[in-house]
Amino acid sequence: MKAGIVGLPNVGKSTLFNCLSNAKAQSANFPFCTIEPNVGVVNVPDKRLDKLSELVNPEKVQPAVVEIVDIAGLVKGASKGEGLGNKFLANIRECDAIIHVLRCFDNDNIVHVETTVDPVRDKEIIDFELQIKDLEAVEKRLERTKKQVRTGDKAAQKEFDLLIKVKDGLDAATSVREIEMSESDREEYIKPLQLLTDKPTLYVCNVDDKSAVNGNDYVTKVREMIKNEDAEIIILAVGTEADINELEDYEERQEFLEDMGLTEPGASKLIRSAYKLLNLQTYFTAGVKEVRAWTINVGDSAPQAAGVIHTDFEKGFIRAEVIKYDDFVSLGGEKKVKEAGKLKVEGKDYIVQDGDMMNFLFNV
Numbered sequence: 001m002k003a004g005i006v007g008l009p010n011v012g013k014s015t016l017f018n019c020l021s022n023a024k025a026q027s028a029n030f031p032f033c034t035i036e037p038n039v040g041v042v043n044v045p046d047k048r049l050d051k052l053s054e055l056v057n058p059e060k061v062q063p064a065v066v067e068i069v070d071i072a073g074l075v076k077g078a079s080k081g082e083g084l085g086n087k088f089l090a091n092i093r094e095c096d097a098i099i100h101v102l103r104c105f106d107n108d109n110i111v112h113v114e115t116t117v118d119p120v121r122d123k124e125i126i127d128f129e130l131q132i133k134d135l136e137a138v139e140k141r142l143e144r145t146k147k148q149v150r151t152g153d154k155a156a157q158k159e160f161d162l163l164i165k166v167k168d169g170l171d172a173a174t175s176v177r178e179i180e181m182s183e184s185d186r187e188e189y190i191k192p193l194q195l196l197t198d199k200p201t202l203y204v205c206n207v208d209d210k211s212a213v214n215g216n217d218y219v220t221k222v223r224e225m226i227k228n229e230d231a232e233i234i235i236l237a238v239g240t241e242a243d244i245n246e247l248e249d250y251e252e253r254q255e256f257l258e259d260m261g262l263t264e265p266g267a268s269k270l271i272r273s274a275y276k277l278l279n280l281q282t283y284f285t286a287g288v289k290e291v292r293a294w295t296i297n298v299g300d301s302a303p304q305a306a307g308v309i310h311t312d313f314e315k316g317f318i319r320a321e322v323i324k325y326d327d328f329v330s331l332g333g334e335k336k337v338k339e340a341g342k343l344k345v346e347g348k349d350y351i352v353q354d355g356d357m358m359n360f361l362f363n364v
Helices: 013-020 047-056 087-093 119-150 154-171 185-192 218-224 239-243 250-259 267-277 300-310 312-316 325-331 334-339
Strands: 004-006 040-042 058-062 065-070 097-103 200-208 233-238 280-286 289-298 317-323 343-348 356-363
Touching: 004 058, 004 280, 013 040, 013 065, 013 239, 047 280, 047 289, 047 325, 058 250, 065 185, 087 317, 097 119, 097 267, 119 154, 119 185, 119 218, 119 334, 200 218, 200 239, 200 267, 218 233, 233 267, 233 300, 239 250, 239 267, 239 300, 250 289, 250 343, 289 300, 300 312, 300 356, 312 317, 317 325
Parallel strands: 004 065, 004 097, 058 289, 097 200, 200 233, 280 356
Antiparallel strands: 040 065, 280 289, 317 343, 317 356
């Protein structure tokens, strides 16, 4: 599961990527600094892992991860191949969610590809390019569906009507995720098209350090613009946090964050938001060899969760032993949980909850 960082050139995408991952993407004060997408596998901050590690004292701790892709800056005309447009748009299509960086700070020393700072305009430019590309995909699909409708295919008629609704929305500059439809219709007819503006989106308002806590007028305008979108927003002083990230001393980093009025790095909040955006959740396994966070989709069953460890676990699934994280911590470990009768045995129909601690019994 991948989240792609997008935005106009020079708004802080590569600096943000460097903040989030150990990879050091080139970051410079000119457009098209990033040409090939950089990919980073980023640990998801989770304080529950620290608590489990204290209780179990394992040899190894393995957090959940999410993949972040730094995609080169889009410009006007990208949908028609301007800049490196078509390639960049293809990179976005391969991602499961979008992290859209908007420049919300003034700095005469950092050039803006559109010469002035206006995050609302910048968002509209990106939206337009993505919408144009989606319109092409929808029109292509409509042509195919129209032929099936002529044969009297009722399912094709339903798809055709929905595609017309989506086309009308795109023509009116409405992103697909904003167009009302049932979740079942979206899943069956729209998701397979991998439309760019249907992807879940997190807006990152890149601000100066003085605006890191409460935002500024630029952020207010972005909030107003996206109020009807099914999207999230986060405020981050990307440049300042990147500088803090370079400090090796943990206490020194914390002091700088506290001076900014922050209790934790904004990057940590962003990673958790991206994880949530991808509709992911975590379950844990805990033993003396390893305490580990496993990544699954929200709504996955116990066998599907087992399959993340190994496909044989899913194929030969018999049952799962489930302990709630709060019970494990409050009672002081697995043995105490069993003594208290809090360990549950669940079958194939069990839907895993975020934070479940699990052991699987299987036979292949």
